[in-house]
Amino acid sequence: MPALVLGQLRRRPAAFAGLAVALFLAVATVTLFGSLFAAEVTAPAAARKAPAGPGLMVIAGAFGEIAVLVAFFVVVNALGFALRQQHRELALLRTVAATPRQVRRLVRGQVVATTLLAAGPGWAAGAFAARGFLAALQERGMAAPAVRVPGTPLPMLVALAAALLVGLAATAVAARRITRIPPAAALTAGSTEHGRTGVVRLLAGAGALTGGALLLRLAATRPADQLDKAGQAAMLASLVLLAAVALLGPLAARGLATVLGAPVRWAAPRSGWLADANLRGYAHRLSAAVVPVALLTGVSGTMSIMTSTAEQAVARALPGSAATVTSVTSATDVWLRQAELAMLVCFAAVSTVNTLVALTADRRREFALLRLVGATRRQLLRMLTAEAVLTTAVGVLLGAAVAAVASAAFSTAVTGSAAPAVPVAACGWIVAGAAALTVPGILGTGLRAITGPAAELAGGERG
Template sequence: MTALLAWGQLRRRPAGFAGLAAALLLAVAAVTTFGALLGAERGVPAAESRATGGPGVVLIAGAFGEITVLVAFFVALHTLGFALRHQYRDLALLRTVAATPRQVRRLLRAQTGLVVLAVAAPGGLLGTVTARAFLDGLRHRGLAAPHARIAGTAPVVLAATAVTLLVATAAATAAARRVTRPAPAAALTGSTGAAPRTGALRPVAAAAALAGGVLLLRLAATRPAAEVDKSAQATLLGSLVLLAAVALAGPPVVRLPALLLGAAVRAVAPGTGWLAAANQRGYAHRLTAAAVPVALLTGLATTMATMTATARHAALAAGAPDGATSATDVWLRQAELGLLAAFGAVATLTTLVGLTAERRRELALLRLVGATRPQVLRTVAAETALTCAVGLLLGALVTAAATAAFSTAALGTPLPVVPLGTCARTAAAAVLFTVPTTLATAAVALRGPAVAAATGAPA
C-alpha cells in the first residue's frame, strides 16, 4: 500500500521530484566514479604503479571522493526539502484522515527509495563513463599506471546505489519532521511548510560546523609548503563546512547583508527596489534558501580558482620548470571544480524554480492590486538580483577565509593571488544563471487569470 501511494505521488508530481532525481543521479554517478577508480590499478605490477608521478590513483580518488560525495549528499538533502514542499498539503491531509507520523515517514522513505532506484542505472552508466574518461586523463599526465583500467563496475554501481539509498532515506526521515511535528489541523493550514520555527538544535549545529570549519582552515594554514595538496584538500573541505554553517545558521546570517544590499537596490530603483527589499526582509527563510545555493556554487568556484592561481604562483616562485607541476594541479582542480559545479547548479536551479513557483498566489495578488505583468516581472528580477548579491557576498566571505589559510601554507602570507577576471566571470555567470531562470518560472506562474491564481485554483 505504501509503495502504491509513493508511486502515485511520483506520477502526479513529477516536476516536484525532478531536482531530487537530478541530485541523486549525480550522487550515484559520483560514488560510482570514485569507487571504480579505487580498483583501477588492481592487478597492475607494483613497480609500474610506483613509477607513476603524483600521489597515485587511490589517493586522488579518495581526495576527490570525500569532497564530491559530501557535496552530493548536501545537495540531495536540500532538494529533498523542496520535494516535500510540493506535497506538503497532501501529506497533511493524510494525517487528518488518521495517518500516523510513522506512516508518513514510511511514505517519504518509499518515495525517495523509488527515485534512487529510478536513477541508479543512468547514474551508474554516467559514473562508469566518467571514471574511464578521468582515468584516461590521469594516464595521459603520468598519474596512473599505463595498464590501469576500469572493468566490472556492476558491484560498484550496486554499492553506490546502496549508499545513496541509505543516506537519502535517512534524509527523508529527517525532512518528514516538518509535516509530522505540528498537529494535523495546523499542518493542513500551511501550504508548503515554509518558514518553520527554528529549533534549538540548528544554532548548536551551526556553531559546531563553524568550529569545525575553523579547525580545518587552521590545519590547512599550518601545512608545510611541500604539502600544498594536503593544504588544498583541507581548505576545500573547510570551505564546505563553513558553507554548511551558513546554511544551518539561516536568517540571522543573511539579514545584515540583505539590509545593506537592499539599501543599494532601493537607491538604484526606488519603486521596484523598495518592494524587492521589503519582500526579502519579510521572507528571510526564503531568502536564505535561495542565497545559500548561490553561495555554494560561487564560493566553491572562486575558492578553487584562487587556490589554483596561488599554487601556480608558489610553484613558479619555487623554480618549477615552466610551472609543470602546477599545470597538473590545475587540471586536477578544474576536474574537481566541474563536478562540484554540477551539484551547485542543480541545487541553485531547483531552489529558484521551486521558490518562484510557490509564489503563484503572491504574484497574482500583486496583479489584483494594480501591478501590471511587466511590473511584477521587474520586481521579481530585482529580488533575484538582490538574492544573488547576498549569495555572492556570503560566498566571497567564505572564499576570503579559506584562501587566506591556503595562501599562508603555500606562500607564507595570508594574501592569496586572486584571479580577478575569473572571479568576475563567476559572479556574472551566477547572475546570468539565476535571473533568467527565475523570470522564466515567474512568467509561467503569471499565466492565466489572476483571480483564479489568487484563490488557489489550478492554472
C-alpha cells in the same frame, strides 16, 4: 504504501525532477570513482605504480569523499522542495490519522523509487566517465597504461547503496518539519514563514562555524612540506563553513539584504521596495535561495584562488618553499583540481537551478493576489528582476566571504602571508556564472508563474 508513492510520482513529476537529477549525479560520480578504485585493485602489481601523481586509489578516495558530502547537501535541498510541493497532501494524510512514521515511510518510498529510476542512467554515465577519466589520467602519467576499468558490477552496487544512504539520511532531515508538528497545524505550516531560527539550528550552525575555524587554523599552520594537506584542509573548511552558512543563513541573508536593498529601493521606489520587503520579510525563503549561490561561488572561488596563490608562490621562488610548492602547482595537480572543481560546480549548479525554480514556482498564489490588487505583469517582472539581483548579490557575498577566509588560510601556509593571489578574471567569470544561473532561473519561472487567471490561481493550491 507503494500505490501512494507511485501516485505522487505520477501526479507531480516536476516536483521530483531536481531530486532525480541530484541522485543521478550522486550515482554517476560514485560509480566513476568506484570504477577507478576497482581498476587499481584489479590491476597487476607491476602496473599499479603510476609515473606521476598520487595514484588511482588516492584520487578515487579523495574525489568520492567530497562527492558524497556535496551530494548529501544537494539531495537534502532537492528533497526539501519536493516535500514542499506536496506539503498539503502530506498534511491531509496527517489529519486523517496517518502517523508521523507512516508519513516518513511514504517519503522514504518516494526517495527509494526516485533513486532506482535514476540509477540506470547514473550507472551508464558513471561507467562511460570512468573510462574517459582513466584515459585522461594515463595521458598525464597519473595511471599506468596497462590499467583498465574492470567489468565488475561492484562499483555500481556501491554507488546505488551510497545514493540510497544519502537519500534516506536526507529524508530524516527534510521530513522532520511535517512530522514533528500537530496534524491541524501541518495544514497551515506550509504557507507561513518561520518566525525565528530554532535553537537546534543555531547550535548546529555555531558548531559548524567552530569546526570551520579549526580547519582553517589547521590549514594555515601546515609546514612547507605538507602543502597538499593545507589545500585539503582549506577546501574542507570552505565546505564546513558553507554548511554553517546554510544553517545560519536566515540571519546572515536578512542582514545583507537590508544593506543591499537600500540602493535598490532608491533606484526603483515601487518594484524595488516590494522586492526588498519580500526578501527581508521571508528570511528563510531568502536563505534557501542564496545558499546554493553561495555554494557555487564559495567552492569555485576557493579552488581558483588557491591555485593562483600556489602558482604565484612558485613564480616568486620563495626561499625554502619553491620546491614543495612546485608539487602543488604541477600541471597534473592543477588538472586534478580543475576536474574536482567541475564536479562540484555540476552539483552546485543543479542545486541552484532546482532551488530557485521551486521557490519561484511556489509563489504562484502570492503573484495572483498581487495581480488582483492591481499589479501588472510588467511590474511583477520588475519586482522579480530586483529580487533576482539582490539574491545573486547576497549569495555571491556569502560565498566570497567563505572563499576569502579559506584561501587566506592556504596562502598563510604557502607564502607566509594571509593575502592570497586573486585571479580577477576567473573570479569575474564565477560571479557571471552565478548570475547566469540565478537571474534567468527566477525570471523564467516567474514569467510562467504569473500567467493564467489571477482569481483562479489566488484561490487554488500553492505551487
